[in-house]
Amino acid sequence: MPATSKLHAADLGTDVSRSNSPARILTLVHHHGSLSRAQLTRLTGLNRSTVSVLIAALTAQGLVYEAAPEGEAQVGRPSPQVHPNPAIAALAVNPEIDAVTIGLVGLGGRVLTKVRYPTERIPTAAEAVNIAAAVIAGMRGELDAKYRVVGVGVAVPGLVTAVDGVVRHAPHLDWRNEPVAAMLAAATGYRVRAANDASLAAEAEMMFGAGAGIANLVYLNGGASGIGGGIIADGRLLKGVSGYAGEIGHTLVRSDGTSCHCGAFGCLETEVRRAPLLEALALDAGEPAELVRALGGSADPAVTAEVHRQVAHLATALRNAVNIFNPEAVVLDGFLAALYAAAPEQLLAAVTAQSMREPGSEVTIHPAALGADLMMVGAAELAFAALLADPAGFPGEAGVS
Incomplete structure (x- = not known):
């Protein structure tokens, strides 16, 4: 903190x-x-x-x-x-391509409990909701006895309509027009809100992590599902008309690049990917910290070449973000943080060299600070939002907000 x-x-x-x-x-x-x-x-x-x-x-x-x-005794009346009160809590849900994670986060942003439920295949929206509802049902006795739960926040790797929590398109999950918030509210009885995972992570880092005290920042997360982003402008998340803003993973970085599921070519997330790094290192999928250690300890020229190739494309995307948004900081998470750790001087030098001089000279680059708890903290903020806006109205009624 x-x-x-x-x-x-x-x-x-x-x-x-x-x-x-x-x-x-x-x-x-x-x-x-x-x-x-x-x-x-x-x-x-x-x-x-x-x-x-x-x-x-x-x-x-x-x-x-x-x-x-x-701490030490103070002079006068301290x-x-x-x-x-951490007993005021929010439930958080994060569906992924290989698991559904459910957590309990206390007021103040501390993760109290977290359960990762692996799936043998990519879950459908209905399956993800059923898994989350079953885990929450298993927790219900403890929740009712020890906590006052304000609701559920769902962090989804895809485009989510802010007003109703409908997942319009989550390409790596193959979800389209899924009313996830309404489905989970019906299954649990809690108030449920859903939003894009990277945007929620950007807010969490701004409030509790590497972006604390920074009013203008760009957040990028790289994972198995691709690259997501969030933009904080003047202390607020930039949402766009329907909540879709921040998709920096679909910034053009290579004009002759491969096709992307979005319909374009040469997007950041088609050129900067975790899989080639793992393949070069002969690693199975692991935590970002493991990838940082492996990249830092490798002297293999093939690994070095792949790192430099990906860093060059990442720098192009960040140059665009720096010129457009003039952030004070860029916060990198997931395998992107591992890339930065492997070649920090190269990335910062390339971003600075390619950006306009004035915004390029002002930006710094940092790894994310919240680690494995990030998505839980970000999703919980959705559930806490109504309470923070109107404490006098607590507790609220169950249902979709």
Whole structure:
């Protein structure tokens, strides 16, 4: 978790008004993990008595709690620390080509439980929903006894309509026009929202990871299903008309490249892929950290050549993103983070050299920080959104929001 003294980009971009001050307090505490009353007074611009009243109201609802600050004894009367209550939780679901992962995330962004359910083949939408519903049903006794669940967020590797949670096209899952949010809501009784996995991951990194404190960033994730992306502009996720924005994986990087499932040629995700790296290293699919170690320890010229080839194409895509969005940072995840670790100087030099001088000189490149918990944290944010926007309305009714 980032230092609590650092204002998060998500807080800079919030549109919560002073008239909804409980939402401002709860959102700040959720994003930072804990804040003192003094810090909340400074960050909100409210007076101390108002902040105290708001904290008392949120405490009465069981959304936050106060505790004495940890560490060495302080001179004078220390300001109590306000913490999010982790018993207020969200369920998270992430369907993939070889598994469905279900997690429980507490308020404050910490993953409490995670179950990865492998599948023998690519699951259909109905199968993924049934798997998630069955796992959630198995957790129900503990959930009802120990937690207050605000809902379910689903992170899908594909195009998802934001307003209704319909998966319009998830090419690697072969899903089209699947009402996943409505299906899972009917199966579980919880409020369910769904969105693109990479966009949710971008928000999670902005709130809790490598992008904390950065209001303008580009996030790219590389996995078995291809490359997804998300754009944070002025502290907010750039969504587009229907929530489809951020598909940097379909940026043109090679005019004579191979055909892509999207109908174009030479897309980033057809030229920069995990499979050739694993093949060159004689590795089975593994965690990104394993790929980082393997690439770092290889002296095979064929591996080096493949890394340099892919880094060159990745640099072309990032050059376009830097020129268009003028980000402060690029955050790379999955096998893209392994590529960066294998040739960091080459990637940054190529991006800087190809970009316009001014935006190119301002951008930095970082690996993602949340690791294997990223999709769970991102999906949970969907479920927490209604609570953070209106704490007074908690708990909400079950169903699709």
